[in-house]
Amino acid sequence: MGKLFVVGLGPGDYENMTVRADRALSACDTVIGYHVYLDLVRDRYPDKTYSSTPMTREAERCRMALEAAKNGSTVALVCSGDSGVYGMAGLVLELRGEDDEPEVEVIPGLSACISGAALLGAPLTHDFAVISLSDRLTEWELIERRLSAAAGADLSIVLYNPASHGRPDYLKRACEILLETLPGDRPCAVARSIGREGESRTFLTLSELADFPADMFCTVFIGNSSTRMINGQMVTPRGYRYN
């Protein structure tokens, strides 16, 4: 009997992988994932079987991984960022259902909210919400409700999947919802290609964010009412009193 590791790779660079993820990838014989994620690791672990499926075929990908593990392979199903947050761990466990086999181990990794925050300074020092703008699997009305609730509760907010080919204007729509509650000069930032070639960060206001040309490589951060820029970094205070 094999085993299935669902592995969070982190943002993409080796340094931001966990030791545990590195060891799982070294130990496995088969690596399965979306092809962009396979490209992140292929050179470092060359002696494995690599299999990919495209976007929208995640159930097939997870079934392939479960099947290979049941057949005796030690499989690493890899995800960018964390294996749980918008990752494949949940779907793997749903598809395995009440079977005890194969054994599944979920290996956490740095999700973009965490790695992006570190790139920007410290925007998530206090309570925050993580919301995906992808309505492929979720009603847009629910996404709007979550955006309004987060803003109304003065939470910092991280937006995943702010745009894609078929959804170029979702970030603008999200900002319009937020601007019903938040001021236009609220500090925001966009972290792009975190941990990869072309990594960049942009600091801007919420009003400017509405017109920012986001793409699928971007993670968006919206500050709370205490967030401010300090020496070019985005900082949300925890509330410590000093001096």
Added chain:
Amino acid sequence: MGKLFVVGLGPGDYENMTVRADRALSACDTVIGYHVYLDLVRDRYPDKTYSSTPMTREAERCRMALEAAKNGSTVALVCSGDSGVYGMAGLVLELRGEDDEPEVEVIPGLSACISGAALLGAPLTHDFAVISLSDRLTEWELIERRLSAAAGADLSIVLYNPASHGRPDYLKRACEILLETLPGDRPCAVARSIGREGESRTFLTLSELADFPADMFCTVFIGNSSTRMINGQMVTPRGYRYN
């Protein structure tokens, strides 16, 4: 001129550290932090100067780290979990202010929401909120507002600092707020001492959670309306349709 690394150690075990955190700790000459966190790394990096300050003296700790780095040391200011999320990165940047020196690098780590989720299955597959129940620096009314907002928006919720010596009943108070909106049988879980000796997980309903004897080593997870238990693990579906 030295440098200050603000390092997220992850939950506490070596395997769940990032390669980058390991390298920063190996390279530094001085390690500063709360003594519990220093104990996590002392044996593995024995040839360093170790300095600690107690709880409630975080500003002193950060100033000590900034001063040592200004004086030429390569300093690692260590935090459990992530360096940003309820960590020291924000306070370091606040205290450094508009000075360019010393150089500060924020190294992200696995925050308890991420590492705890992986231990429990996949409770954070979809949108979620992270809220601390500590009112040392934050008004309890704001915490309540955030709890209500998160529950009302059908977000999964992660509670940090669910209890401490002076705050034994805060988890009960938080659950009472949540039970105004959520059903008593909502799946929840408590991850305790993640990545450390005595690591444990408890699955229970929201009603049961109200009476759970939480302590400072616990991270609490509350599911959204789709969350369910599958083969002993807590799973929040992303919404993928299969079969």
